[in-house]
Amino acid sequence: MLTLKDFQTARQNLASVIHTTSLERSSTFSQLSDNEVFLKMENLQKTGSFKIRGAYNKIATLSPEERKRGVIAASAGNHAQGVAYGAKRMGIPCTIVMPEGAPLTKVEATTGYGAKVVLHGPNYDAAYQYALQLQEANGMTFVHAFNDAAVIAGQGTISLEIMEQLPDVDVIVTPIGGGGLAAGVAMAAKLLKPDIQVIGVEASGAASMLASLRAGQVHTLEYVETIADGIQVKRPGDLTFDLVRQYVDDVVTVDDDQITKAILLLMERSKLVVEGAGAVGLAAVLDQKIAGKGKKVTVLLSGGNVDVNLLSKIIERGLVEAGRYLRLVTTVPDRPGVLLTMAKIFAEEKSNVISIHHHRMGERIVLGQAEVEVNLETRDRKHIQRILKRLGDAGFTYTIR
Incomplete structure (x- = not known):
């Protein structure tokens, strides 16, 4: 059994090695969640994660x-x-x-x-x-990634920092993969402040801890798939399972679309690059999965090591999820003026045309018709619905891709 002294000793071991990462209030995320949201920026830690x-x-x-x-x-x-x-x-x-x-x-x-x-x-x-x-x-x-007492003690040093930076914190929201971070953060926090609430967040495509808690014992998932590769774990640790069951108040899940939206918002509003596993906590807060309002909520951004190629896909997916991007394909009569009619609708609706591809030949295209693929920058889902309605009223049939 770990004690407070173990966490304090771990902090001494780490004193000359790690950064004491910032804990900053976000006005944007506070407004969106009806809580006071503080971001613990372990994405800016040495090596890019906690x-x-x-x-x-x-x-x-x-x-x-x-x-x-x-x-x-x-x-x-x-x-x-x-x-x-x-x-x-x-x-x-x-x-x-x-x-x-x-x-x-x-x-x-x-x-x-x-x-x-x-x-x-x-x-x-x-x-x-x-x-x-x-x-x-x-x-x-x-050196186990999570199922080890010394590793758990090291992760729990985050809570020692949080308690100094925000002594009246009400809730800590932490990602869960194998459980080492959640176990350490929750145990250290509750040793210092027994009434604090700790919420763990898993990706719905790899919710092995939640499945284990429901089963009452460590459970292995047959298949896991999520963009949050850092928490894509089929089986949590035996030690971490016991500690999470004892010290974490609730475990919730978020899907990949919610995670991508959180990543995109962190980039746009906070100028922070956060990987999928690091963004699950904010995704849960924004999706109102943390009960209560007006609380001081610390969201742990656990890492920022995201592959650039994956990031570009995440950004595109996040834009689609937020209604900021529309790709559609329509078949039109192959005659002068048709594209102008379509472009006029886009211009009047003030949507930005990223690209238009006009094809006269193809397996699906019959003589006298053309296929048009359009990529648009839009403002939100209502904006998209307005554009689609005008296209329909003008006689265009389309497929969204």
Whole structure:
């Protein structure tokens, strides 16, 4: 059982290594949620996420013999960078097993810290099993991503900072993957302030902790899929499950569309780049999944390591979800003036035309007709509905893509 002293010792171990990240009130998100929303910016932490806290604290507790054998870990990316950074700082050999589909930026960053990276399997769970095989074969010390007391103690140092930065905080909202962050944050917070409420948030496509809580025991999901790769875990830890069950007040889920919307809003309104796993807490707040109004709510932005290619897709998806982007295809008579009629509607509705593609030939196009694909920048869903109504009134039939 962890004690407050364990969290305080972890903080001492980390004092010269990590940033004390900012906790800033967001007027925009406070207004949108009817609460006072404060953002804890672990996306600006060293290595780009909170994971360095638990990883470094674990490595700091290793014996000289364990350090000599080197360390190994499995990770979708953020824990990998934390372990690699800590191992390099202490001069310890380090091997990291990552899923084959891990974001390139996270792979490159991990190798940049001096770790040997092995890509294996489609997800974290497969990488984890292979890392265990390598650990057994080579005698290295395993640094678990979440199911370890020293790792949990390191993650809980976030709550020590929050309590100093905002002593009258009412609610802390934290992401949940394997449960190390949620367990550490919740336990440390409640040791300092027993009446505080802690809410955990999972991606609906990888809600293994919620499934375990409902089953009353650790449960393994058959399949997980979410853009929040940092919390895409089939099975939570045994230790983290017990701590989450004891200290986390509620666990809710958000879907990928809600996550993309939160990422986009953080970029637009707060000028912050946050990865999918880091944005789930804000997504839950904005979707009114946190009960009550007028509370001081701290939302933990757990990481900002997002692949640029994925980010472009997230932005496009977020724009579509928010009604800010419309792509439609229509078949029109192939005669002069038709495109002008369509363009006039777009101009009068003050929608910005990103592109228009006009095709006279194709399998679906009959003689005398043309297919027009239009990409529009729009203001919101009401704006889109107004444009579509005018197109329909003008005799255009269309398909939204």
